[in-house]
Amino acid sequence: MTGTGSALGVPAERREGRQKVTGGARYAAEHPLPGRVHAWPVPAGVARGRVTAVHTEAALDLPGALAVLTHDNAPRITEPDDPTLAVLQTPGVPHRGWPVALVVARTPEEARAAAEAVRVEYAVEEHDVRLTADHPEAYEPEKANAGFPARREWGDPDGAFASAPVRVDVSYHVPPLHNHPMEPHTSTAHWDGDRLVVYTSSQGGTAVRAVLTALFELPEDRVTVVADHVGGGFGSKGTPRPDVVLAVMAARETGRPVTVALPRRHLPSVVGHRAPTLHRLRLAADTGGRLTALTHEVVTHTSRIKEFVEQAAVPARVMYATPASRTLHRAVRLDVPSPSWMRAPGESPGMYALESAMDELAGALGMDPVDLRVLNEPEREPDSGKPFSSRHLTECLREGARRFGWDRRDPRPRARGEGPLLLGTGVAAATYPVLVGPSRAEARALPDGSFVVRVNATDIGTGARTVLAQVAADALGVPLERVRSEIGDSDLPSAPLAGGSSGTASWGWSVHRACTELADQLGSRTGPLPDEGITAHADTAGLADADSPYARHAFGAHFAEVAVDTVTGEVRVRRMLGVFAAGRILNARTARSQFIGGMTMGLGMALTEGSTMDAAFGDFTEADLASYHVPAHADVPAIEAHWIDEEDAHLNPMGSKGIGEIGNVGSAAAIGNAVHHATGVRFRELPLTPDKVLAGLARPVTSGRGG
Amino acid sequence: MGAAHDDGTRATGHHSEVTLTVNGTPHTLHLDHRRVLLDVLREDLGLTGSKKGCDHGQCGACTALVDGRRVNSCLLLAVTLDGCEVITVEGLTDGAGEPHPLQRAFLDRDAFQCGYCTPGQICSAVGVLAEAEAGHPSHVTDPATAPGRPVALDAAEIRERLSGNLCRCGAYPRIVEAVEDVI
Ligand code: FES
Ligand code: FES
Numbered sequence: 001m002t003g004t005g006s007a008l009g010v011p012a013e014r015r016e017g018r019q020k021v022t023g024g025a026r027y028a029a030e031h032p033l034p035g036r037v038h039a040w041p042v043p044a045g046v047a048r049g050r051v052t053a054v055h056t057e058a059a060l061d062l063p064g065a066l067a068v069l070t071h072d073n074a075p076r077i078t079e080p081d082d083p084t085l086a087v088l089q090t091p092g093v094p095h096r097g098w099p100v101a102l103v104v105a106r107t108p109e110e111a112r113a114a115a116e117a118v119r120v121e122y123a124v125e126e127h128d129v130r131l132t133a134d135h136p137e138a139y140e141p142e143k144a145n146a147g148f149p150a151r152r153e154w155g156d157p158d159g160a161f162a163s164a165p166v167r168v169d170v171s172y173h174v175p176p177l178h179n180h181p182m183e184p185h186t187s188t189a190h191w192d193g194d195r196l197v198v199y200t201s202s203q204g205g206t207a208v209r210a211v212l213t214a215l216f217e218l219p220e221d222r223v224t225v226v227a228d229h230v231g232g233g234f235g236s237k238g239t240p241r242p243d244v245v246l247a248v249m250a251a252r253e254t255g256r257p258v259t260v261a262l263p264r265r266h267l268p269s270v271v272g273h274r275a276p277t278l279h280r281l282r283l284a285a286d287t288g289g290r291l292t293a294l295t296h297e298v299v300t301h302t303s304r305i306k307e308f309v310e311q312a313a314v315p316a317r318v319m320y321a322t323p324a325s326r327t328l329h330r331a332v333r334l335d336v337p338s339p340s341w342m343r344a345p346g347e348s349p350g351m352y353a354l355e356s357a358m359d360e361l362a363g364a365l366g367m368d369p370v371d372l373r374v375l376n377e378p379e380r381e382p383d384s385g386k387p388f389s390s391r392h393l394t395e396c397l398r399e400g401a402r403r404f405g406w407d408r409r410d411p412r413p414r415a416r417g418e419g420p421l422l423l424g425t426g427v428a429a430a431t432y433p434v435l436v437g438p439s440r441a442e443a444r445a446l447p448d449g450s451f452v453v454r455v456n457a458t459d460i461g462t463g464a465r466t467v468l469a470q471v472a473a474d475a476l477g478v479p480l481e482r483v484r485s486e487i488g489d490s491d492l493p494s495a496p497l498a499g500g501s502s503g504t505a506s507w508g509w510s511v512h513r514a515c516t517e518l519a520d521q522l523g524s525r526t527g528p529l530p531d532e533g534i535t536a537h538a539d540t541a542g543l544a545d546a547d548s549p550y551a552r553h554a555f556g557a558h559f560a561e562v563a564v565d566t567v568t569g570e571v572r573v574r575r576m577l578g579v580f581a582a583g584r585i586l587n588a589r590t591a592r593s594q595f596i597g598g599m600t601m602g603l604g605m606a607l608t609e610g611s612t613m614d615a616a617f618g619d620f621t622e623a624d625l626a627s628y629h630v631p632a633h634a635d636v637p638a639i640e641a642h643w644i645d646e647e648d649a650h651l652n653p654m655g656s657k658g659i660g661e662i663g664n665v666g667s668a669a670a671i672g673n674a675v676h677h678a679t680g681v682r683f684r685e686l687p688l689t690p691d692k693v694l695a696g697l698a699r700p701v702t703s704g705r706g707g
Numbered sequence: 708m709g710a711a712h713d714d715g716t717r718a719t720g721h722h723s724e725v726t727l728t729v730n731g732t733p734h735t736l737h738l739d740h741r742r743v744l745l746d747v748l749r750e751d752l753g754l755t756g757s758k759k760g761c762d763h764g765q766c767g768a769c770t771a772l773v774d775g776r777r778v779n780s781c782l783l784l785a786v787t788l789d790g791c792e793v794i795t796v797e798g799l800t801d802g803a804g805e806p807h808p809l810q811r812a813f814l815d816r817d818a819f820q821c822g823y824c825t826p827g828q829i830c831s832a833v834g835v836l837a838e839a840e841a842g843h844p845s846h847v848t849d850p851a852t853a854p855g856r857p858v859a860l861d862a863a864e865i866r867e868r869l870s871g872n873l874c875r876c877g878a879y880p881r882i883v884e885a886v887e888d889v890i
Contacts, residue, residue: 013814020822021810021829023756023796030755107750109741182760182768182823182875231758231823232875264761461820461876589817593878597820600877625765625873633866636879 007473007480008654011589015465015485016229025229028186028201033257036188037066039250040111041242042101042118043266044093047127047618048304048335051091051100051120059103059117064110066254068118069102075249077215083305084270084338085215087242088249093122094305095337096619097269099242104250104258127335129613131301133171133278138299138330144311145345146500152317152383155324157282160293164284168360172281172353173685174312175610176620177274178628179342181460183231184264185271189247190257196223200244203233204497206456208240209490216248225490230460234601235341236271237460238499243270268611268620268628272340275300276613277312279353283361289375291322296354299330303338307331310339311346315431315665316354317383318553320376325383335618341499343601344661347432348668352605352686355428355669360682363413369427369673370397370406381551389550389650392581393429396557399644400427400579404559414680421563423574424678428669430556430580432662435502436652438541440493441510443472443518446533450482453515456495457487457507461597462660463590464503470586471508471654475515485511493537501554501658504586505651506544512653513538550650554657556580558599558670564678566697569690571607571675575638576667581646583657591659595641598663603639604631605664606671610687725789729754730798736785744780744788745769748795756796756826760873767872770827770834771795777834779871796826799833809833812885820876828872832886835860835868860890 019025044051056068074088087099101118105111141150161167187200196218202208205225213220230237243260250258262270277300284293296316302308313327342348362369374394380387401407409425410416416423441455453472457464465485473480486492487507496506518536525534561574578599585591608629611622622628641663648655668686676682681696726735729752736751745762748754748771757780760768764782771780772794799807809829812818819825842855847867852858860868865886866879874882 014817016822017814017817017819018806020819020825021796021813022800022806023754023826025822026755027758027823029759030749032753107739107742108746109739113741180875182766182821182873183758184760230821231760232821234875261759264763264765461822463820590820593817593820593876593881596880597877600879601875624763625761626763630873630875631877631879632870632873633879633883634870636866636877639880 007470008584008586009588010470012466012470012480012587014463014590015469016459027183027229027231028188028199029259029261031188031199033188033190036257036259037104037106037254038108038111039102039104039246039258039260040115041099041246041266042103042115042120043269044096044098044100045120046093046122046124047096047129049093049122049124051093052123053121054101055119059114062110062114062117064106065103065114066106067104069249069253075252078217080211080215082239085211085240085242085245087245095269095303095335096617097266097337099246099270102246102250104254127618129334129336129618130615131276131278131332131334133299135332138332141307141309141329141331144309144314144329146311148311148314150309150329153326157293157295157324157326160324161282161284161295164292165287166285166364168283168357168364170281170357170360171684172279172356174277174349174352175612175686176276177342177605177609178268178611179234179236180267180625180628180630181232181234181236184262184267185237185241185243186259186261187244187247188257188259189251191251194222196248198244198248199226201230201237202227202240203230203237203458203460203499205458205488205490206494207497208244211240212248215245226488227458228488230458233460234343235345235499238341238497241271264625265623268623269337272338273611274342274345275302275308275310275339277310277349279312281353281357283357285361285365289365289367289372291320291376293324294320294322295326297328299332301334301336302331303336304333306338308339310349312350314346315350318381318431319354319429321378321382336613343598344432344664347665351430351666352668355666356672359426359673359676368411370401373397373429384551386549386551389552390646390648391555392644392646393555395644396555396579396581397429400557400559400577403642404577406559413677420567421565422678423563424674425559425561426670426673426677428558428666428673430558430662430666432501432554432658432665434552434554434651434657435500436505436509436544437496437502438539438544439495439506439510440539441507441514442493442535442537443511443514444533444535445518445522445529447529447531450484451476451478452484452486453511454486454492455507455511456490456492457503458498459487460498462498462503462594463587464498464507466590467504467587468507468511471511472515475512476519501660505656505658508654509544509652510538510540513540548650552651554580554582554662556662556666558667560670560674562671562674562678564675564693569694569697571688571693573603573637573671576603577640578663580641580643580662582643582659582662583646583648583651584655585643586654586656592641594659595663596639598661599639599641599667600631600636602664602667603636603671605686606668607687608635723786725786727788727791727793729793730795738785740784740786742785744771744783744785744793747785748780754795754797758823758826760823767831768824768827770830770872772830772834775837777831796830799829808889809885812888816881816885816888818881818885819878824872824874828869828874828882831869831872835865862887
């Protein structure tokens with residue numbers, strides 16, 4: 001781009017794109033380090049108990065084996081805030097798959113063979129991994145994830161429900177889900193004298209450095225964390241995971257650079273998962289369709305060592321106007337791996353349930369599901385009473401309906417077919433909060449007329465380098481090609497993670513501020529710049545994290561068309577369309593890819609993805625990509641993402657809301673609602689695999705209404 | 708990492724000498740019989756463009772071309788490939804370092820996000836084009852199509868044939884468009 005037009009919003013090509021398509025982009029295992037060796041973890045083979053002996057002799061006798069770390073000989077670390085990082089410190093086994101040893105060898109083959117030769121003895125204890133809605137140990141935590149109160153209540157939801165003319169009382173089940181980024185969690189640690197250099201696959205290197213300095217008691221200036229290119233994360237790399245701790249231990253123990261690349265099958269038990277959620281929704285409305293009560297109660301599991309409560313009832317506090325509401329989370333501590341963040345924690349399963357129930361309510365009322373949602377739009381955020389900084393859900397629904405051809409829909413379920421196929425369409429709404437955190441950044445003007453912005457942002461696939469250069473070019477009022485951005489290294493100014501759809505807002509705010517300051521400096525000086533250029537620094541602490549008097553959320557609407565095969569039970573999505581209101585879109589090209597990526601993950605959640613805790617063994621039965629089915633090319637048809645122009649002056653200097661997660665929110669509900677429309681049968685347990693669909697189709701259909 | 712295979716392991720007798728031509732350059736390597744092609748590329752030859760997503764033939768991130776056909780390089784024991792020609796994503800650019808038309812199309816279409824599946828998608832697509840040209844049918848090819856004749860690649864054919872290459876970032880629609888661009 002040239003000239004003086006704003007660089008914000010243009011579909012600029014990814015700056016690292018060429019490296020990525022030619023194989024030159026280096027990920028965490030791929031930095032050449034002479035003498036680098038490989039480590040392979042040994043996962044616990046029992047679901048609960050204690051290690052009583054680790055026999056390492058046979059492993060150490062194998063060619064290439066260099067060391068076996070166990071809780072007996074591994075370096076001691078300071079107790080971490082995150083208990084999942086306290087690996088090889090005690091003999092305790094909190095769940096199956098917990099690392100009980102780490103084998104280091106010269107090559108990956110040797111490390112793997114030696115790991116298989118390690119024999120571990122355990123004192124086994126009884127375990128319980130089964131989540132049920134009425135589990136006797138269910139408790140109400142104080143807070144759910146992200147600090148939300150576990151319970152909120154206003155009005156008299158039970159009384160209002162009991163006396164309402166139209167009611168829906170339904171339960172939904174979302175199974176455990178796995179993030180499975182294509183690059184497994186990987187770290188390479190290297191001691192360069194007394195300096196520690198770590199290449200890691202993480203969503204935020206600043207936090208990795210902070211954790212490593214604390215755990216290994218190192219001064220910050222002796223630790224460098226590089227996360228140059230990261231092969232996806234979707235939440236599971238939001239904070240350091242055991243791979244980086246193990247790599248540093250092994251490098252310290254062997255004196256060699258060590259790579260820990262977690263085998264794919266190990267991921268489900270050590271990097272976090274989306275916890276299963278059991279939902280009960282009670283919606284009550286008057287005969288005109290106005291909600292009179294909304295209750296959303298969620299039961300989920302957490303591990304013995306860490307409390308993580310998927311905040312799935314939280315979006316019900318944001319979405320619809322209702323005079324009476326209860327939203328409540330209960331958790332059960334089980335002998336399961338620790339759950340964690342997966343793309344849109346809370347919103348993703350919560351909106352699946354809420355938006356499915358809204359569809360059921362529309363059916364019970366005999367009302368169009370778009371109209372029902374529009375009718376129940378709140379004027380202020382229902383829970384807080386705050387005004388919305390902007391809310392254009394109605395516009396998204398209307399625009400989506402227009403583009404999708406919703407008005408041609410025959411509302412009757414099971415009204416459309418093609419031979420053995422039943423066809424249907426569905427709609428659902430989406431929401432995701434606006435999150436933003438303080439960040440530092442630096443902007444430099446060089447004598448050759450170019451500019452460099454530096455911030456320890458991370459590109460997990462969002463295109464951070466590109467969009468930050470756009471923010472800088474806009475703030476400086478210079479052509480985009482004159483701006484370079486440096487990210488992905490903890491020696492750069494500190495920055496928060498790429499997570500919670502907050503990265504671009506957080507980093508961009510500090511980049512914008514540094515560039516504005518630099519522009520001021522440049523405007524007030526004369527004569528050539530010194531060789532090293534001039535530099536401006538920014539820190540948005542106190543600004544980006546200041547409380548807002550507004551409720552700030554992005555919104556969206558999903559539409560889906562499905563074909564259900566009555567012979568095989570297979571559900572195929574024919575098309576999906578999303579319309580989003582997410583503030584200003586900063587790069588049309590990369591934004592579209594993020595929305596569509598989120599929608600695709602929602603398709604997986606609806607149709608193919610589901611994990612199971614094996615009650616006897618206490619592990620996930622679908623641990624690899626052959627058994628846990630992420631969507632493949634053939635599953636993904638035409639997917640379109642659109643957005644409406646939304647101006648919102650209460651966000652950040654760019655006027656942007658996060659877009660990494662909202663594409664995922666509600667998309668599974670739109671597909672589920674389309675399946676109901678196609679078949680007249682309401683399926684309430686994900687994923688909608690052929691076994692469930694065939695069984696459902698075999699049940700007699702009594703009524704299409706509220707199914 | 709070639710230096711790792713020195714005397715200590717030679718003594719076990721589990722190594723062999725193998726010659727592979729990779730991106731036009733012949734390499735004679737003393738290889739552990741357990742070593743798969745993917746690890747030869749990444750560890751011995753420093754060609755890290757081929758990615759390890761699962762190491763089990765489940766994701767396609769490691770896709771490369773062996774004697775012109777696409778393979779999951781994580782599933783092929785390198786010792787079985789003596790004399791083979793291997794092409795990786797690094798070998799697709801022309802002599803002047805200009806990207807292959809498919810690589811260019813991936814850039815133009817924004818057919819990736821994190822980029823980790825991308826080399827595999829691109830190598831796989833190169834294989835797909837050759838297979839279709841040679842008349843290999845797929846699950847979605849009209850059975851009435853004359854055998855041995857080139858198969859026309861529409862979006863459904865491309866999706867079907869690329870389904871062994873997973874993309875967790877969900878770049879699928881753009882990848883299909885990128886492949887359509889070069890047909
Ligand atoms: S790494 Fe070879 S198929 Fe996944
Ligand atoms: S681009 Fe990230 S997995 Fe395909």
